Amino acid sequence: MSTNSTNLGFRGALRRFGKAAALGLVLFGGSAVLFYSDGFQKMFAAVGADVDLPEVAGIEVAQANREAMHAARAAWLEDINAPAPSIPIGPDGYFAPPSEDEIPDGPFGESIRRGRDIFVNTPKYAPQYSGNSQSCVNCHLDAGRKENSAPLWGAYTKYPMYRGKNKMVNTYQERIKGCFTYSMNAQASPAGGPPPLGDQVYLDLEAYAFWLASGAPTGQVLPGAGYPKVPETELGYDYNRGEKVYAQNCAICHGDDGQGRREADGSVRFPPLWGPEAYNWGAGMARINTAASFIKYNMPLSQGQTLSDQDAWDVAAYINSFERPKDPRQTGSLEEARQTFHKNEQSYYGKEVRGKIIGHGVSREQAL
């Protein structure tokens, strides 16, 4: 028998098992590290396999970048050689405004919160100056945060600014006064007109916009500010073609009659698009090009940029081919107002639609 020379005996076997166990632990540890460091996914991805790397919530990226800005601000004050803070951006590259839990305490924070409330539910929080069923947030999505939806952070730093609409340099308050005059149709409000300059409504909305723009530079138009223009199409725009686009894409929320939908308690859920509860003839949204831009990039809600340019133009034309509250600037005849205020714009103001001149306006009393 020659086996004795290779048999380790019981103690030897135990020693050997000990070595194997140690090697096993090392194997386990190494694999665990590789697994939790996404090593496997990265290896698969490196050879071109389609793997899902763990996702980080979009909001979290934006938040982390804002925290980095705050840290850089503090460091820069301490040490002039530290790198200057950069503009905080989200995972998509657009400016990242602060999140609601960053609203400071105290009177400033209270003003910001009041401004936000007015912004998201104007008829409820600014009832005296609200002449229809519209809220700021209807056209500035995500409480004024969303890129390509005329976000407040994109607008605030642009003012004071010269505007062709009233041919003067406008302060931010004067700009919001325009919103109340036209988009909120303040002529039909209990006060009969927009809030006077200096009113608390403006101060609160200003506080909200100022705070949302924290970290945004002045002197630069930010990507995502305003509504991107939609290129004009060969066919132009046509409300007849737009009727079908509307039925297929918009009616589910805004209703076949364009009057939106209300909740059981009467509050507006989906805003009316025409008629006495909509923006008036002087509003930017009554221009077909502006409406086409908003629609193309933001509608149907959550499906921005799915309509073709042609459909966006046509449906904007359809929505703006109905009567809405009159332009408050009209003092004389409709034709005079058209010549003075609507001459070179893309709208149906003072023009013939379905055999009738429109633009005279419709009030709540007339609609009853």
Added chain:
Amino acid sequence: MKHNEHNDITKVDHNFEPYEPYRPIPLLVIAVVCALGVWGVLTYIGDLTAAEQFVARTAPVAEAPATPAVELAEGLNNASPEILALVHEGRDHVWSCASCHGDAGEGNATTPRLAGQVSDYLFKQLVDFRDGIRDNAHMAYVARGLGEDEMRELADYYAQIRLPSLVGPRLDGNLERGRQLAHEGDWKRNVPACLQCHGASGEGVQPSFPVLAGQQPEYTFAQLALWHADARGNSPQQLMDKIVQAMTPEDMRAVSDYLSTLPLNREPAPQVQ
């Protein structure tokens, strides 16, 4: 002459070892077994701890409500005898609504609550089940046994039932994240707030947007999972499909749990216009 070599006694191999030689199990094999063993034990301990924590967290919610749903509900008899018979007894070999959805339409886990649901929405679902646009074998079987008039009356019956919310979070979702998704959305993922369309308090908007408040969290999650997997085809304009495909499973759990916490405050018996 052919010689048989095997029988040649002169050619014996003297080095032949008749016993099995000692061949130890390779070290690496034992090591791999040890590594798998460690993994198994750690996984077991981890799961056990998580399960205990889960039970500890959710136990108070899982308790059955003190009062049965039928005693809290209003409007359980507001239908014709034929419709009430369909609800409680079924017809021929088609089973009754109440046998799965509960006597007050309160639902159970992945079987949805129907009480107080938007009636046009319920009607559309029945039609879609019948036509196979919404895929569910049980409901397809039931819906094929119903006429459209009966579908409409059943939808109206369940819509008018007033029943307070009886559920709470049961999926261990992150309620703060759920609140954020429900009220603000996550626009960086193109996910709008749930309540922007489903009503400020999640109580639905006629005719297309169903009630989410007080829904069974397992049901909400199961439907989100179907959309996520492109397997629930009947959302108008594919609105829900595209939204949910941008959500993670954690977000889906969070929002299902959060929505189940919303109370139902609706006024009793509003007239269906």
